[in-house]
Amino acid sequence: MLLTLLLVLVVCFIINIPIGFAMGIAVLASLLVFGGIPITMLPQRMMTGINSFPLLAIPLFMLAGTIMERGGISKRIVNLASALLGHVRGGLAAVSVLACTFFASISGSAPGTAAAVGELTIPEMVKRGYAKDYASSVVASASCLGVVIPPSITFIIYGIVADVSIGQLFIAGIIPGALLAFALIIVSVLRSRSLGYPTEIKQSWKERGRTLLDSLWGLMLPVIILGGIMTGIFTPTESAGIAVFYGLFVSMVVYRELSWKDLAPVFYKASLNSAMIILLIAVASPFGWIMMIEQVPQMASSALLGISTNVYLILLLMILMYLILGTFMETGAIILLIVPIFAPVAQQLGIDMVHFGVITVVALAIGMATPPVGITLFATCSISGVTIGQISRMVLPFLLTLVACLLVLAFVPSLSTFLPSLVF
Numbered sequence: 001m002l003l004t005l006l007l008v009l010v011v012c013f014i015i016n017i018p019i020g021f022a023m024g025i026a027v028l029a030s031l032l033v034f035g036g037i038p039i040t041m042l043p044q045r046m047m048t049g050i051n052s053f054p055l056l057a058i059p060l061f062m063l064a065g066t067i068m069e070r071g072g073i074s075k076r077i078v079n080l081a082s083a084l085l086g087h088v089r090g091g092l093a094a095v096s097v098l099a100c101t102f103f104a105s106i107s108g109s110a111p112g113t114a115a116a117v118g119e120l121t122i123p124e125m126v127k128r129g130y131a132k133d134y135a136s137s138v139v140a141s142a143s144c145l146g147v148v149i150p151p152s153i154t155f156i157i158y159g160i161v162a163d164v165s166i167g168q169l170f171i172a173g174i175i176p177g178a179l180l181a182f183a184l185i186i187v188s189v190l191r192s193r194s195l196g197y198p199t200e201i202k203q204s205w206k207e208r209g210r211t212l213l214d215s216l217w218g219l220m221l222p223v224i225i226l227g228g229i230m231t232g233i234f235t236p237t238e239s240a241g242i243a244v245f246y247g248l249f250v251s252m253v254v255y256r257e258l259s260w261k262d263l264a265p266v267f268y269k270a271s272l273n274s275a276m277i278i279l280l281i282a283v284a285s286p287f288g289w290i291m292m293i294e295q296v297p298q299m300a301s302s303a304l305l306g307i308s309t310n311v312y313l314i315l316l317l318m319i320l321m322y323l324i325l326g327t328f329m330e331t332g333a334i335i336l337l338i339v340p341i342f343a344p345v346a347q348q349l350g351i352d353m354v355h356f357g358v359i360t361v362v363a364l365a366i367g368m369a370t371p372p373v374g375i376t377l378f379a380t381c382s383i384s385g386v387t388i389g390q391i392s393r394m395v396l397p398f399l400l401t402l403v404a405c406l407l408v409l410a411f412v413p414s415l416s417t418f419l420p421s422l423v424f
Helices: 002-014 019-034 041-050 053-070 073-085 091-107 110-127 132-147 153-162 166-172 174-194 205-231 236-254 260-293 296-307 311-326 331-348 353-367 375-384 388-411 414-423
Strands: none
Touching: 002 019, 002 260, 019 041, 019 260, 019 331, 041 260, 053 073, 053 091, 053 110, 053 153, 053 205, 053 236, 053 260, 073 091, 073 110, 073 205, 073 236, 091 110, 091 132, 091 174, 091 205, 110 132, 110 375, 132 153, 132 174, 132 353, 132 375, 132 388, 153 166, 153 260, 153 331, 153 353, 166 174, 166 205, 166 236, 166 353, 166 414, 174 353, 174 388, 174 414, 205 236, 260 331, 296 311, 296 331, 311 331, 311 353, 311 388, 331 353, 353 388, 353 414, 375 388, 388 414
16 A cells, blocks of 8 residues: 555656645555555545644634735835845845845745745845846745744644644744844845945934834734743634734734735635645645554654664754755645654654754755745746746855754754743
């Protein structure tokens, strides 16, 4: 049954069937070939897989991010970043990174961050003399922060699959997210200076204060979400619902850039994005069940531990696997397929599962900006009009920086576990 499952899955990948449908077809083929299990198990397991209260957070955070993108919040966040860093030489690149950091804290999505920030900063950077491929590479690499800084949809999926507190994962992502953002800002400024890109006019403190006040409503959202989770006022799922209502209030009442007629396309876009993820989670349940009864996690665990019992070596092998898979597979699919195999090994080696979650998510985030199939690369290329080949050369220094930060996070667990242990 396992051979049929994997063979059909590979064939589906080769003929370019979407991952969610490919997994479902592979499970159905396995059940038909095996014959001992009724095919009614497939829909039953799919329903079981999505019958989870924490899963509600995914469509709600998707909707909140779409509302903020259309409601003028992303534009104000970019203005604030420009006021803070625009006067530094090459500061517009740093502005893009900072804007991605801010927007990541309210969207939870890397493609959403790339689209929202890229549409504003890439044309502006090109207008000021930056090369299109360089401007695109800055936004593509910084957009990865969308799945690291809370509220992260990828953390939610990992928490459900690995049975780890989503609240702890959200808090654990704060320091790693800040570390990645700081490293990317440093690299973007240094590269911009070496390439001779211009600086902006320095704004007065009065102008900065005015810009801060204008963007304050949007900046309050991550404070409300994380503050509520840390104090125990509401759960991560409840915080997603609050984010939706808060986003609607700010966009429609305060900024007045979102009208009633805009709600239909906003809900439609969020529904499409959510449906893809929920379908993936649904079909992953019977897929994982077959792998479990075929004892794939046990075989993988024995194989890994057979190579070495050194924690750091095994961790490096897992990170390498994540980075390779991230270049051609969707992040949610990797978590649903690989984490059930890697998590038991990590537990056996005594690795904290919150720490392991941070390593997993950061490694897969890097894959989103890695050629040839990095999703943030495609998002920014569609905005700037450059090719994947052109952006791949420019994004390499940023990827190396992110990988260096990943290794630091992997071998210094306290960067991930300090805040969760302090709060919880």
